[in-house]
Amino acid sequence: MPLALYLLALAVFAMGTSEFMLAGLVPEIAAGLDVSVGSAGLLTSAFAAGMILGAPVMAAFARPWPARSMLLGCLMIFTMCHVIAALTPSFAVLFATRLVAAMANAGFLAVALRTATRLVAPDRKGRALAILLSGTTIAIVAGVPAGSLLGTALGWRATFWAVAVLCLPAAVGIATGIRPAGRTSLGEPDHEPSLRAELAQLRTPHVLIAMLLGALVNGGTFAAFTYLAPVVTATAGLDPVWVPVALMLFGTGSFAGIVVAGRLSDAHPRLVLGIASPVLFAGWLILALCAARPVLLLSLIIVQGVLAFAVGGTLIARVLYAASAAPTMGGSYATAALNLGAAAGPAIGALALAGHDELAPVWVAAVLTGTATLMVLPSLRLIAPRAHRVAPTG
Incomplete structure (x- = not known):
C-alpha cells in the first residue's frame, strides 16, 4: 500500500479524535463558558450537521481543484478552527468553529476517499478504505481517551490545542506525499464526467441501497456506542473507571473489524455481509438481554x-x-x-432513553441493524454482484 494512504490516515486520526473527544469534555466546556450542559452538548450536533452538509458541498466545490490542494486547504481550515476554539471565550464562536471544522472534515474525507481509491488498483478499494478509516478506529481506541485525560489534567482547551498540533505533521506528509496534479490512479479515466452526471448516480438503486444500508448499520453502532457509559455503570453495576476500558475495548474491536473489512470486502463482500450482518444483529439482542453480567457485557x-x-x-x-x-x-x-448514521443513531437513542432504562439505545441498535439485515440479504446481487462488477448505472 502506498505511503500516501498512511499519511491520509494520520489526518483522519486527528479529525476522528476531534469528532469524538467532546463526549468526555461537555461538563468542563459548559462550566468554562458558563452555559448549560445541554447547550454544550449541541456542539456534537453541530459537528454532525457540518459533516452531513459538508460532504456533498465540499466535494462538488473540490472538483476543479487538485486533490493535494483541497486536502491541504481542508486540513488547514480544520486546524485553524481548533486554534480559535482553544482561544475563544464565546460559546457562539466555539459553536461556529465546530460547524466549520466539521465541513472541512467532511470535505477532507470525501476527497481522501476519492484519492485513496485512485492510489490503488481498481479492485483494491476496500483495502485502501480500511487503511484510511483505521485512523478513525485508532482515534476511538487511543485518541479519545487521551484527549479526555488531557482535558481533565490541563483543561478542555488543551485538547483543542493538541488536535491542532497533531494536524501539522499530517499536513507536511500530505504536502510531500501526494502528487500535486496529473493522474493519481492505476485505473483513473482520462476525462471525468460532469457534475450533473455524477449527481445522477444518486438515483440509481445500487448506490442508494448501499448508502442506506451503511447509514443503518452505522446508526445502530453509534446509538449503542454513544450511550455505553450508563450501560456499564448502571446496568452492569461497574465502577465508572470501567467506562474508558469499555470504550477502548469497543475501539480495539472496531480496529480489528476494519482490518477484516480491508481483507475481505474487495474479494468476498457477500461472505462478510451475508454472515456478519445477522450475527451483528444477534449480538445487539444478546447484549441488551445480558448487559447485567459484567464479564459477558465486556466480551x-x-x-x-x-x-x-x-x-x-x-x-x-x-x-x-x-x-x-x-x-x-x-x-x-x-x-x-x-455521518447520517453517526448523527441519526445517537439522536434516536436519546429519544428512546426518555422515560426508559439505559438499555434503550442498545435496542435501537438492534432495530436499525435488524432492518439492515432484512434488506442486505436480498440486496446482495445488486450491491455486491459476482465477479465484482459494478451494477449498471441505468
Whole structure:
C-alpha cells in the first residue's frame, strides 16, 4: 500500500479524535463558558450537521481543484478552527468553529476517499478504505481517551490545542506525499464526467441501497456506542473507571473489524455481509438481554466492535464500488452515509432513553441493524454482484 494512504490516515486520526473527544469534555466546556450542559452538548450536533452538509458541498466545490490542494486547504481550515476554539471565550464562536471544522472534515474525507481509491488498483478499494478509516478506529481506541485525560489534567482547551498540533505533521506528509496534479490512479479515466452526471448516480438503486444500508448499520453502532457509559455503570453495576476500558475495548474491536473489512470486502463482500450482518444483529439482542453480567457485557462490546466495523466498512466500500461512475462525488456519498448514521443513531437513542432504562439505545441498535439485515440479504446481487462488477448505472 502506498505511503500516501498512511499519511491520509494520520489526518483522519486527528479529525476522528476531534469528532469524538467532546463526549468526555461537555461538563468542563459548559462550566468554562458558563452555559448549560445541554447547550454544550449541541456542539456534537453541530459537528454532525457540518459533516452531513459538508460532504456533498465540499466535494462538488473540490472538483476543479487538485486533490493535494483541497486536502491541504481542508486540513488547514480544520486546524485553524481548533486554534480559535482553544482561544475563544464565546460559546457562539466555539459553536461556529465546530460547524466549520466539521465541513472541512467532511470535505477532507470525501476527497481522501476519492484519492485513496485512485492510489490503488481498481479492485483494491476496500483495502485502501480500511487503511484510511483505521485512523478513525485508532482515534476511538487511543485518541479519545487521551484527549479526555488531557482535558481533565490541563483543561478542555488543551485538547483543542493538541488536535491542532497533531494536524501539522499530517499536513507536511500530505504536502510531500501526494502528487500535486496529473493522474493519481492505476485505473483513473482520462476525462471525468460532469457534475450533473455524477449527481445522477444518486438515483440509481445500487448506490442508494448501499448508502442506506451503511447509514443503518452505522446508526445502530453509534446509538449503542454513544450511550455505553450508563450501560456499564448502571446496568452492569461497574465502577465508572470501567467506562474508558469499555470504550477502548469497543475501539480495539472496531480496529480489528476494519482490518477484516480491508481483507475481505474487495474479494468476498457477500461472505462478510451475508454472515456478519445477522450475527451483528444477534449480538445487539444478546447484549441488551445480558448487559447485567459484567464479564459477558465486556466480551460482547469487543465482539460488537469487530462486527459493526467489518459490516459497516464493507458497506461503505460497496458505496464506492457502486458509485464508480461518480469519481469525484463518490467519496462524498460514502461520507454522507457514514455521518447520517453517526448523527441519526445517537439522536434516536436519546429519544428512546426518555422515560426508559439505559438499555434503550442498545435496542435501537438492534432495530436499525435488524432492518439492515432484512434488506442486505436480498440486496446482495445488486450491491455486491459476482465477479465484482459494478451494477449498471441505468
